[in-house]
Amino acid sequence: MKFDQTAKIASFGGQLVKLSHESSTLKCKMDLNVYFPPGSFATASSSIASFPILYFLSGLTCTGNNCAEKGFLQPWAAKHGIIIVYPDTSPRGCNIEGEEESWDFGTGAGFYLNATKVPWKTNYNMYDYIVEELPQLLYGSFKQMDPTRVSIMGHSMGGHGALVIYLKNSEKYKSCSAFSPISNPMQCPWGKKAFSSYLGSVNEWSQYDATELIKYYNGENTSDILIDIGTGDSFYKDQQLLPENFVAASKKSKYKGDVKLRLQDDYDHSYYFISSFAADHLEHHARYLV
């Protein structure tokens, strides 16, 4: 076990486990939460079963705690028998100048990319952390996890992360969904701010833009992608999310699954929105995982 377990909390018949570990990719200590559905732990009368895994990538300012407390994914993960991994959103405490100055850049805002610019490139490698290091550590530590059945979802900046990671590695993930994703970061203020500081050329930027990635998709995955956006979401209205650009690009691409964009009347950008439609997203992933 490469993790320290700091808490284990009963939730919907399963267990929410709080973990901490040293990340070699990020060069700092990282916390995360993992929800194990009922039956995940061996008892005197049962051996350990094997469960599919769903990553939930959180948005700006969040840690792995917010959605574990307020997202309401756990009842449906318990119902479908799915493990949920809630990672953090950036390296922490790296003492980089400017790291704590903005709520939408630096700490809490890693944007799920590998930075190439000084001073960020030493630590800000959330892409490799989520795609490579964390899965290896988890699958080596928890026999309950089935590495052949893995999906990914996220919210806002984490919706961007989920779409990008899925499209770049669609052989590794069975399905993808997102709440309020930053769908075309090269064209919105949040993305321009982050990418211009973390990354170099526009060619680098396009490697982390879901709308660009789906245009040139040449993988084999045919799963539908489910996206929910609230019509009362002020960031949607302010053109930070741009999901229509992603849908338009998908229609001209070789991606064979449907991109199902649902506009949910009056909902905002908060966990009140996520919790209200969490059942639909877990059902979406269960179609491909269970």
Next chain:
Amino acid sequence: MKFDQTAKIASFGGQLVKLSHESSTLKCKMDLNVYFPPGSFATASSSIASFPILYFLSGLTCTGNNCAEKGFLQPWAAKHGIIIVYPDTSPRGCNIEGEEESWDFGTGAGFYLNATKVPWKTNYNMYDYIVEELPQLLYGSFKQMDPTRVSIMGHSMGGHGALVIYLKNSEKYKSCSAFSPISNPMQCPWGKKAFSSYLGSVNEWSQYDATELIKYYNGENTSDILIDIGTGDSFYKDQQLLPENFVAASKKSKYKGDVKLRLQDDYDHSYYFISSFAADHLEHHARYLV
């Protein structure tokens, strides 16, 4: 409308409304949340329907926000068509000496009683606020609320509040339930600390102790009372909750309903516990309200 509406947030097909008002009982400004299930607001094609009301009283240190964000009562309130009122747990900002010194006394710890001792008695009258002032203001402002169908529940200190208020006014409430209630405060450290500062004689104390109140119950309500306690709850193990005393007293009393105490294996005192069994509690109340 005696309230200022500070926010209206879509949640599970209904609306969570954030309200603020001046309380004459508490002599300060108070915030609360009210969840309105789907169909609570008139549209061009429909008039306003009438819904039953469930009060949720929160525990030590909480405001009306915690359970609205983390308790997950709303999906089941939406399903059964029940309005939920989430009041605050004490007066706020009264500038009483000592008010902010403890997490289990003063601010965030009003114990749902009417204080009789100086300096608390001017403001700390949460009992009258919850039983009299707040319902009158709400029912005068929201035609969706049906004052003839009202129930009450709570958590920890709020479980104490719900049991006490129900037993003293069982003609006003159709049903009662509690998570992890402080069930016999005269016999536990939290209760002794609070009652000795807020109240005078032991006779006064017994008016706010559910175990004492059920002993002498002489009302007509025959509803079952549902109580959930987690066996991993450190406050339960530390004898702060004492639900067995309440059950024992109920068996010797004239209370005609069953007191259903359920010990939930491994659960703690947190909102992870409440959310896991929220569906059962809403179903309990729906039996009497809908």
